[in-house]
Amino acid sequence: MVAIRLSLNGEETCVDAPVTASLLEVLREGGLTGTKEGCRIGVCGLCSVLVDGLPVSSCLLLAPCAEGREVWTVEGLAAARPDLADRFAAVEAMQCGICTPGQVVMAAAAQEAGAGEPDAGYLDGNLCRCTGYSTILEALRGSGRADG
Amino acid sequence: MVDPEFLRPASVAEAIGMLAGGEATVMAGGTSVGLLIGQGLIEADCLVWLSGIEGMAAITPVPGALRIGAGATLRQVAAHPGVRAVAPAVAAAAGCVGNPRVRAVATVGGALVHADPRQDLPPALAACGAEAEIVGPRGSRRVAVSDLATGFLETVVAPDELLTAVDLPTAARSSSIYFRYTPGSVADFPTVAVAAAAVWSDDDRLVSLRLVLGGVASTPLVVPEAAQLAGADDPHARIADVAAAARTRSDPVSDRLGSAGYKREMAAVWAERALLACLAPPGTAGQLSGAG
Numbered sequence: 001m002v003a004i005r006l007s008l009n010g011e012e013t014c015v016d017a018p019v020t021a022s023l024l025e026v027l028r029e030g031g032l033t034g035t036k037e038g039c040r041i042g043v044c045g046l047c048s049v050l051v052d053g054l055p056v057s058s059c060l061l062l063a064p065c066a067e068g069r070e071v072w073t074v075e076g077l078a079a080a081r082p083d084l085a086d087r088f089a090a091v092e093a094m095q096c097g098i099c100t101p102g103q104v105v106m107a108a109a110a111q112e113a114g115a116g117e118p119d120a121g122y123l124d125g126n127l128c129r130c131t132g133y134s135t136i137l138e139a140l141r142g143s144g145r146a147d148g
Numbered sequence: 149m150v151d152p153e154f155l156r157p158a159s160v161a162e163a164i165g166m167l168a169g170g171e172a173t174v175m176a177g178g179t180s181v182g183l184l185i186g187q188g189l190i191e192a193d194c195l196v197w198l199s200g201i202e203g204m205a206a207i208t209p210v211p212g213a214l215r216i217g218a219g220a221t222l223r224q225v226a227a228h229p230g231v232r233a234v235a236p237a238v239a240a241a242a243g244c245v246g247n248p249r250v251r252a253v254a255t256v257g258g259a260l261v262h263a264d265p266r267q268d269l270p271p272a273l274a275a276c277g278a279e280a281e282i283v284g285p286r287g288s289r290r291v292a293v294s295d296l297a298t299g300f301l302e303t304v305v306a307p308d309e310l311l312t313a314v315d316l317p318t319a320a321r322s323s324s325i326y327f328r329y330t331p332g333s334v335a336d337f338p339t340v341a342v343a344a345a346a347v348w349s350d351d352d353r354l355v356s357l358r359l360v361l362g363g364v365a366s367t368p369l370v371v372p373e374a375a376q377l378a379g380a381d382d383p384h385a386r387i388a389d390v391a392a393a394a395r396t397r398s399d400p401v402s403d404r405l406g407s408a409g410y411k412r413e414m415a416a417v418w419a420e421r422a423l424l425a426c427l428a429p430p431g432t433a434g435q436l437s438g439a440g
Binding site: 055 | 151152153154156175178179181182183185186187195197199200223246247248249250252253334335
């Protein structure tokens, strides 16, 4: 086990975890189940979180590598930026919904990157099995405009 | 599995000390090590995490080169104006690995030392003439990126050594191109990857040309016949010969990315396209840069 100090959704936190635990496992075991487990190989995007403002697959990140970093999950982002979830709801950018948390995190990443039209590259590798990409893209672009 | 030790060196010297004995597993972004541990494919007694080393991720000009720290992420490399200017193929290769989440953490050093022959960055760095700096208990040494890999997942970097940086030469006039061919998903490894880089004289003569392929051998594949185009009266007339050499030298395996025969044919097709794209001097009509 290793003690990991990190900032989680804006609060300084210390968690004990096995060295080989992924950040995804630590988040979910800590009750933050908005971050979903999908492929576990960094491809599907369900487990996206922001680490120091950049989108990261939490399934690939060993938990100790979050030491000293600023981590935001979909729960923290949705609370801090209600416009994000509102945009997704407004254009009904979800069908089954399992990819939605990861898509919202990527919309937040697009906001973090600054003003201007977020490009579809932010959805590169966030898979929607229901193939509802056009409304997701609409929500993403709306998020960018709302912020910047 | 016993929980491994997790060590966080603050300097290269401290990290080298931790690698004594050669049993530790080095990691930075963790996209490969984290994946392999998660799948139970590797076990580690001791993980040495490099991301806490100050300056390891810096990209800085040095005399005659642009030095890319081994800890620089693919995202940094893809976006760096200096890399884009000096070696568009390297920026392009870094920018098409996986997805934005992978590029945010995966590092240059990891891509090189993990030595998966399907990776995008090593052929591009090799074609652009990059040199790696390797530090160990016996001091430091320099190895051309084209000579780093010795086999599938094997390199010349010893278990007690660290790859700390790569130097990209800043030739006055150069052109480079990177093509990756992925008939499946864009997020997949390339079936065939081709990097070509040329250096030009002030009067638009071809001074040197390198062609390096990925995905078609157990290491990045240098096609030495490309060098013969420098000094040739009409380099374009010899492109087909070099592409044929790329086909002959390829030794791919059949897998879900394509059969061996198919990969060999695609090696020739994409080598020809890359050479055509690369053989226009910078600033002239027809000059292409970046990726396709």
